[in-house]
Amino acid sequence: MNSTILIGGATGATGSVAAKLLLQQGFAVRALVHKNDARSADLAARGAEIVAGDLLDFRAVQRAFRGIKRAYFVYPMRPGLVQATTHFAQAALEADAEFIVNMSQKTARPDAESESALQHWLAEQVLDRAGTAVAHLHPTAFNEWLFYMRNMIRQGRYAVAFGTTGRFAPISAEDQGAVIAAILANPVGHQGQTYELFGPDELTPPEIAGIISRGLGKEVRYEKISGEQWVREVTGQDIPFLTQHVQAIAGMHERGLMAGTNNVVETISGRRPQSVAEFVEKHLPVWQ
Ligand SMILES: NC(=O)c1ccc[n+]([C@@H]2O[C@H](COP(=O)([O-])OP(=O)(O)OC[C@H]3O[C@@H](n4cnc5c(N)ncnc54)[C@H](OP(=O)(O)O)[C@@H]3O)[C@@H](O)[C@H]2O)c1
Numbered sequence: 001m002n003s004t005i006l007i008g009g010a011t012g013a014t015g016s017v018a019a020k021l022l023l024q025q026g027f028a029v030r031a032l033v034h035k036n037d038a039r040s041a042d043l044a045a046r047g048a049e050i051v052a053g054d055l056l057d058f059r060a061v062q063r064a065f066r067g068i069k070r071a072y073f074v075y076p077m078r079p080g081l082v083q084a085t086t087h088f089a090q091a092a093l094e095a096d097a098e099f100i101v102n103m104s105q106k107t108a109r110p111d112a113e114s115e116s117a118l119q120h121w122l123a124e125q126v127l128d129r130a131g132t133a134v135a136h137l138h139p140t141a142f143n144e145w146l147f148y149m150r151n152m153i154r155q156g157r158y159a160v161a162f163g164t165t166g167r168f169a170p171i172s173a174e175d176q177g178a179v180i181a182a183i184l185a186n187p188v189g190h191q192g193q194t195y196e197l198f199g200p201d202e203l204t205p206p207e208i209a210g211i212i213s214r215g216l217g218k219e220v221r222y223e224k225i226s227g228e229q230w231v232r233e234v235t236g237q238d239i240p241f242l243t244q245h246v247q248a249i250a251g252m253h254e255r256g257l258m259a260g261t262n263n264v265v266e267t268i269s270g271r272r273p274q275s276v277a278e279f280v281e282k283h284l285p286v287w288q
Pocket residue numbers: 008009010011012013014015032033034035053054055056074075076077103104105106116139140141142144145173
């Protein structure tokens with residue numbers, strides 16, 4: 001009998017997919033959710049055990065880890081990542097857990113200009129030394145950016161802080177969830193690995209705008225704006241941590257640090273990663 005798998009961020013983009021896939025495969029899943037809502041009710045209806053708790057509350061994380069051997073760690077793009085990681089690592093150690101999948105970033109590196117990317121690199125250092133086997137995920141930017149940008153895309157604009165020449169291969173949360181589920185279903189061979197996760201096609205921002213235009217059957221123009229303006233337009237707020245990240249990765253994007261593609265998604269999960277065109281087609285009503 002496999003023991004229960006803990007999925008952090010279980011109502012979020014990657015965690016929800018991993019939780020649902022593991023449930024479909026017959027695994028017992030404990031969903032660590034930030035709050036009880038319609039998303040957690042949906043997971044409960046699919047058979048997940050729901051535990052509400054804050055990753056910044058060590059006692060809550062300890063409780064979530066009771067009896068757990070394998071777990072997915074994800075924390076949103078907000079301050080507090082290293083603290084949350086430390087809680088998760090210590091609670092895993094106390095539970096004598098055997099494996100953690102850690103959501104990081106392609107741009108996580110000791111010299112990252114992005115504070116978020118630097119925090120991810122620090123979090124990896126914590127997990128590498130914390131006594132539980134771990135695999136780190138290094139995705140490039142998600143296709144889900146197109147959801148966050150739904151209003152501007154409806155208005156015919158693909159406005160980003162990225163310049164015209166840098167490339168990246170956008171990856172869907174759905175494909176990442178499949179990778180997470182596959183590793184947690186059978187962690188053999190994944191210990192100590194860092195997996196760069198990409199979609200199938202490296203594209204410039206104007207090329208992405210072209211794909212969206214063709215998918216929606218109307219012109220969606222590429223436009224370069226500042227990180228500050230992007231955050232304000234997309235979230236309706238000024239969020240300094242996110243602005244600093246977006247501005248910093250715009251430079252990293254230009255220098256090729258978000259580029260690349262590989263067959264990791266297919267090798268681990270058995271599924272071909274979604275292209276931008278397929279993502280747009282699948283979620284068409286979002287931008288109409
Ligand atoms: N987006 C990208 O392009 C990109 C690229 C590379 C790497 N990443 C990394 O991917 C991660 C985000 O992954 P994702 O998109 O799957 O996440 P997400 O959709 O933002 O979901 C985060 C989940 O965590 C929950 N949560 C938030 N704060 C919490 C807390 N304090 N305690 C417990 N749960 C909490 C959220 O619940 P509520 O919604 O109820 O708060 C949500 O379920 C970030 O670490 C980011 O750096 C993102």
